[in-house]
Amino acid sequence: MKxxxxxxxxxxIKPTSMRLLVYKVLKKKQKAISLYEIEQEFDNVDRSTIFRTLKTFQTKYLIHSVDDGTGAVKYALCDDDCTCSLNDLHVHFLCNKCGQTFCFKEVPVPIPKLPEDFSFESANFVVKGICSTCK
Amino acid sequence: MKxxxxxxxxxxIKPTSMRLLVYKVLKKKQKAISLYEIEQEFDNVDRSTIFRTLKTFQTKYLIHSVDDGTGAVKYALCDDDCTCSLNDLHVHFLCNKCGQTFCFKEVPVPIPKLPEDFSFESANFVVKGICSTCK
DNA sequence: TAACTAATTGCAATACTGTTGCACTAGCTT
DNA sequence: AAGCTAGTGCAACAGTATTGCAATTAGTTA
Incomplete structure (x- = not known):
């Protein structure tokens, strides 16, 4: 586990035991998951600890977050070379059936042509439909 | 006002006075606005009434909602011929400076190629940057 | 017009997610 | 060992969304 x-x-990021645990959960899931879901993976870990762990991870570009419209922000691991810049933006997919959120890292967010004088800094693109498992 | x-x-939708008022606010703003913002436009109107009014409007495709990641869902008027189907999807823009959310009805949501067996039902595409006014 | 019915509204309470203050702890440094 | 700093847990709180229920309004019928 080194x-x-x-x-x-x-x-x-200093690798404390809590952080390793949270990382492992994210790694295992291979999807974007909510704070609540992470919490459910443990027995006695405080929500705020996980919350701050995620904030730390996000600040350091270890994970990114998606707002898929379900009400809870979801988090997923970044690639090793990710800096959460424009190039790293990718499409996320929310399954309307199982509610799981997928990272489509190989599908970049298309940059649409905006009206004059509107600048593009970032984007949140969530596609909703039925996933391959629920199909 | 007929x-x-x-x-x-x-x-x-039965045109009650409350509903006409809420409609007027949405019309006036010409942007996607939150329940809270609508509430602020009135003196003594209950939040839940506005909430249910919006739900009604949305069910009837009079308005659509956007989750722009600010924590509050925002609502905006649909075009007359809108049925909130795939064709009606458009890009929304959140200004990182003023926090206002714009409907870019003339900018359709691009449909990316998804992995096999993932179906496209709808999408939420929010672009973030600086709007023309704040520029 | 009075009575009846159904839809709408207002109030109050609650749920859920996110967030912060503070005290305690663990681990590292001197 | 003493001191320092980062990390953790607990508890409380904030903001938005949502619901139950009673009061009101509007529309319909007799």
Whole structure:
């Protein structure tokens, strides 16, 4: 498990046990998951601790967040070389059936032509439909 | 103001005074606005009434909603011929400076190529940046 | 017009997610 | 060991969304 410690250290995050645990959950899920879902993975971990862990991870570009419209923000691991810049933006997919949110890292967010004088800084693109499992 | 009454009736919504008021606010703003913002336009109107009014409007495709990631869902008027189907999807723009959310009805949501067996039903595409006024 | 019915509204309470203050703890440094 | 700093847990709170229920209004019928 030194592997994970290295990942955290590479991002300048001290690898505490809590952080390793949260990381592992995100890794295992392979999807964008909510704070609540992470909380459910543990027995006695405080919500605020997870909350702050996620904030830390996000600040260091270890994870990114998506607002898929379900009311809860979801989090997913970034790629190793991610800096959460425009190039790293990708489409997310919310399954209307199972409610799971997928990261489509290979599908970049298309940049539409905006009206004059509107600048593009970032974007949140969530596609909704039925996933391959629920189909 | 018979104009507005007709619009509501056309959508099968009984034009009560509250509903006309809420409609007027949405019309006036010409942007996507939150329940809270609508509430601020009145002195003594209950939040839940506005809430239910919006739900009614939305069910009848008179308005559509956007989740722009600010924490509050925002609502905006639909075009007359809107049925909130795929064709009616358009890009929304959140200004990072003034916090206002714009409907870009002339900018359709691009449909990306999804992995096999994932179906497209709808989408929420919010672009964030600086609007022409704040520029 | 009076009575009746159904839809709408207002009030109050609650749920859910996110967020913060504060005290305690663990781990590192001197 | 003493001191320092970051991290954690607890508890409380904030903001938005949502619901139950009673009061009101509007529309309909006799």
């Amino acid at each position: 592997e994970i410690e290295k990942k955290l250290q590479f991002r300048n | 104009e507005i009454e007709k619009k509501l009736q056309f959508r099968n």
